[in-house]
Amino acid sequence: MFARISLFALVTALGAIMGANVLAQTSCQATYTVVSGDNCVAIAAKFNVSDAALLAANPAVDSNCDNLFVGQQLCIPTAPASCQAQYTVKSGDVCISIANMFNITAAQLEAANSDIDPLCDNLQPGEVLCIPAASS
Template sequence: MFSSSTKLALFATALAVVGVRAQEPNCARNYTVHLGDTCDAISAKTNVSTYQLATVNADKIDAACDNLALGEPLCLGIVGEDCDVTHVVVSGDSCAAIAGAAGTTTDVLLANNPNVNSDCTNIYPGEVLCTATEVIVESS
């Protein structure tokens, strides 16, 4: 009938279809977890901040982001609160430099990335930050 690779492809496609249907109705964008994905990698390739990905999927992703499951559906952003303008942090980056390059202010950068402290000392290479020029993230 079907080869092993064909069966695997059909299974993965079925998971993706089920995953997209399982998303919240107010989800702006969806993503299905692939083999080897990490939160930072998903964030980088889909232009979503690491903070937004974690917050929107707090019921699915643990704090260490080590519980992603193959085929798991994720919501990338909520309609009206979806930041898709991002920057992947590299070694030596500062909030002032990131904000300046994005044409925004440090205050707006920090407002859209509430996980970043006011001194910007807790960002790390590979983290993805929202660099929108206006405040998008809802205050908690």
């Protein structure tokens, strides 16, 4: 009896995970098929989206992005309408230098990118940032 309940729970959980993935993908404007060697940072950079946006669009992918598998279909989100541009972080970048490049404040940059922490010490090379329009 316990084996039947466990099997039922497993099938139900898998169905929920796969169903969530299908639901997320039904509104996708673009999809990507995972290939050997892929990871979330590389996929996000390839499509100029943030890691956080890629994960949000693909709820079946865990927050560490360690459950990708070859052949998996991922939803590729489009840039938010509030982004005037996108910028790919390079080694050594800090918020103020990126903000200065686009004539915005560090606070505006942080507000447009919720995954940047308040001290702006978590930027990762390859991460794609949303650049809001400069205030006039």
